[in-house]
Amino acid sequence: ETGVTQSPTHLIKTRGQQVTLRCSSQSGHNTVSWYQQALGQGPQFIFQYYREEENGRGNFPPRFSGLQFPNYSSELNVNALELDDSALYLCASSLEGWGGRAKTQYFGPGTRLLVL
Amino acid sequence: AQSVTQPDIHITVSEGASLELRCNYSYGATPYLFWYVQSPGQGLQLLLKYFSGDTLVQGIKGFEAEFKRSQSSFNLRKPSVHWSDAAEYFCAVGPKTSYDKVIFGPGTSLSVIP
Numbered sequence: 001e002t003g004v005t006q007s008p009t010h011l012i013k014t015r016g017q018q019v020t021l022r023c024s025s026q027s028g029h030n031t032v033s034w035y036q037q038a039l040g041q042g043p044q045f046i047f048q049y050y051r052e053e054e055n056g057r058g059n060f061p062p063r064f065s066g067l068q069f070p071n072y073s074s075e076l077n078v079n080a081l082e083l084d085d086s087a088l089y090l091c092a093s094s095l096e097g098w099g100g101r102a103k104t105q106y107f108g109p110g111t112r113l114l115v116l
Numbered sequence: 117a118q119s120v121t122q123p124d125i126h127i128t129v130s131e132g133a134s135l136e137l138r139c140n141y142s143y144g145a146t147p148y149l150f151w152y153v154q155s156p157g158q159g160l161q162l163l164l165k166y167f168s169g170d171t172l173v174q175g176i177k178g179f180e181a182e183f184k185r186s187q188s189s190f191n192l193r194k195p196s197v198h199w200s201d202a203a204e205y206f207c208a209v210g211p212k213t214s215y216d217k218v219i220f221g222p223g224t225s226l227s228v229i230p
Contacts, residue, residue: 035220090160106162109158110158
């Protein structure tokens with residue numbers, strides 16, 4: 001158990017809808033990263049939030065957006081859902097210093113999203 | 117281009133046998149290296165990591181990995197596999213100052229025969 005929780009565990013949406021996924025960081029961690037893991041593939045980095053600001057982004061379109069709250073929990077929002085957005089969405093928390101050494105990430109169990 | 121290759125999509129071993137999972141990477145500088153394990157329906161659990169120093173790294177659950185700079189490899193090993201080791205294994209590389217370019221390999225699925 002890493003202490004990172006995600007909700008919901010499963011979600012079914014239709015094409016064109018919007019979805020919000022939630023992540024609660026491990027206690028004391030100030031950084032959250034989100035990953036998309038398509039079936040049979042490794043996770044792909046979406047973006048990272050450090051102290052409520054986006055701190056890096058992967059190759060994902062703007063309809064993927066996020067928030068980090070003062071308690072360091074986080075949301076991933078996806079607008080205009082497409083069939084290819086069906087995947088396991090993982091969040092990972094870590095304790096980072098600004099521009100400092102990378103630290104170990106701890107992953108949550110993920111939210112499985114199915115877009116019909 | 118930065119990339120991680122795991123040449124074996126699927127491996128089957130007998131319980132008690134030794135295991136080696138291969139990982140090769142392409143990266144501009146010496147990266148941080150990780151191995152994660154993912155059981156069905158679960159998130160990723162960190163097995164071990166290499167940041168610097170001794171190139172043979174010990175991890176949890178009896179796993180170890182060896183960093184070979186000349187071969188750009190970071191292979192995962194375990195001397196005796198248990199049935200509970202059946203899972204998906206991911207190798208990952210990342211830069212030394214940020215997590216914004218962590219790259220995961222495609223994974224190797226491990227089956228264990230009792």
